[in-house]
Amino acid sequence: PQQCQPHSPPVKVAASILNSDLAELHSECNRMISAGSDFLHLDVMDGHFVPNLTFGHPVVQCLRPKLPVGAAHGQCGANQYTFHLEPFCQIGSTGGGSDSSSPVVGNVDTEACSECIRHIRENRMRVGLGISPDTPVHLVFPFVESVDQILVMTVHPGFGGQSFMSDMMPKVKSLRDRYATLDIEVDGGVTPDNVAQCASAGANVLVSGTALIKSPDPAAVVARLKSVYKS
């Protein structure tokens, strides 16, 4: 069944290891690579932007030499660095800090955001720009030409195992309608049961955590995620 948008770039699966056994991080990562995952997705959480604390650059740096994957780019071994737009925005009604749950009204600090993009490029990584569920998609449009990927969060960031938010699909579609070749990533609650919605909206990079990590047969999950993209 052909349910994806016809001209989207090739589908890729990124395994999020947030809900894995973090004490066994390197074997969990290798298990995901063996299962056919195209990328490993590491959620660096600082306890401020999201109400959770995970790991930072030292963990990425230690992990990299233990993985049978291609050349590293950034100093710590990451190939891509995705950051959120919200810290560069004026926050709406809560008037509080730029955390992931405060609604964004706009007024993006374009210069600071562009500087962040430049800084990532100078460190030889691909650049991703993400938005949380309450952030309107049009705020990323001015940056699309300068980044490699736009991430549309399909859960409120912070934790694995949450339910997929179908109401984020119009954001994906409005990006795909404007940018035929852009890598558009969805992250949060993505499973074989809802991947058809992602495909038909035009997402081509699928982050999947719990559905892969907790499956007894993660290779089958990767295959099922990709199967809706086959014509």
Ligand SMILES: O=C(CO)[C@@H](O)[C@H](O)COP(=O)(O)O
């Ligand atoms: O960024 C996040 C959560 O903030 C994610 O990467 C998810 O944690 C993916 O895991 P599942 O939602 O698929 O369990």
Ligand SMILES: [Fe+2]
């Ligand atoms: Fe994530």
